[in-house]
Amino acid sequence: MKRPVLGSMLLASTDPERLRTWYVTALxxxxxxxVAAYGVLRFGDFHLFIDTRADVGDKxxxxxxxxxxxxxxxxxxxxxxxxxxxVTxxxxxxxxxxxxxxxxxxxDGNYVQIIELSEAHRAGM
Incomplete structure (x- = not known):
């Protein structure tokens, strides 16, 4: 049986265009x-969907x-x-x-971590 692969996530927002623009500009x-036609952002093999949902708040x-x-x-x-x-x-x-x-x-108040791992840390993973 083939194992599942985590390939994407949906980041919901009340203002997806603003949030998508932030990610494009910052990262x-x-x-x-x-994928761009659907507003999907591709980072390596990972896809970030940014879309609106009625069940989320502004922050x-x-x-x-x-x-x-x-x-x-x-x-x-x-x-x-x-x-x-x-950026804050x-x-x-x-x-x-x-x-x-x-x-x-x-x-939208989400935490976004920037990580540059050293070669030693990569070797230990």
């Missing part, structure tokens, strides 16, 4: 016309329940770009034993 997803009341992690090759460059956008940080960029971590807050 530069891969371009793919097939996430429990943002720590689910944190979206982005593995990046250059955390400092991503953080600099996000700073230029005026829950946790500023910090070095944790050679790996870099920062946690931003998107316009």
């Amino acid at each position: 530069e997803p891969a371009e793919n016309a097939d 996430n009341p429990e943002p720590g329940r689910m944190i979206i992690n982005f593995d990046v090759p250059d955390a400092r460059a991503v953080v600099a770009r996000m700073n230029d956008l005026g 940080w829950l946790a500023e960029l910090e070095d944790r034993d050679g790996s870099l971590f920062a946690t931003a807050i998107d316009p």
Whole structure:
């Protein structure tokens, strides 16, 4: 039996266009016309669907329940770009034993973690 693969998630919003624009500007997803037509953002093999739902509020009341992690090759460059956008940080960029971590807050209040793992941490995974 083939094992399931986590390939996407739906991020619901009362203003999906604003949220989608934020993710595109802040994190530069891969371009793919097939998924872009549906408003889907592709990050590697993972797809982020951002759509509206009637059963969510304007802000996430429990943002720590689910944190979206982005593995990046250059955390400092991503953080600099996000700073230029005026991003609010829950946790500023910090070095944790050679790996870099920062946690931003998107316009809906969700936590978005930027991670640049060191080669040593990758080898230990």
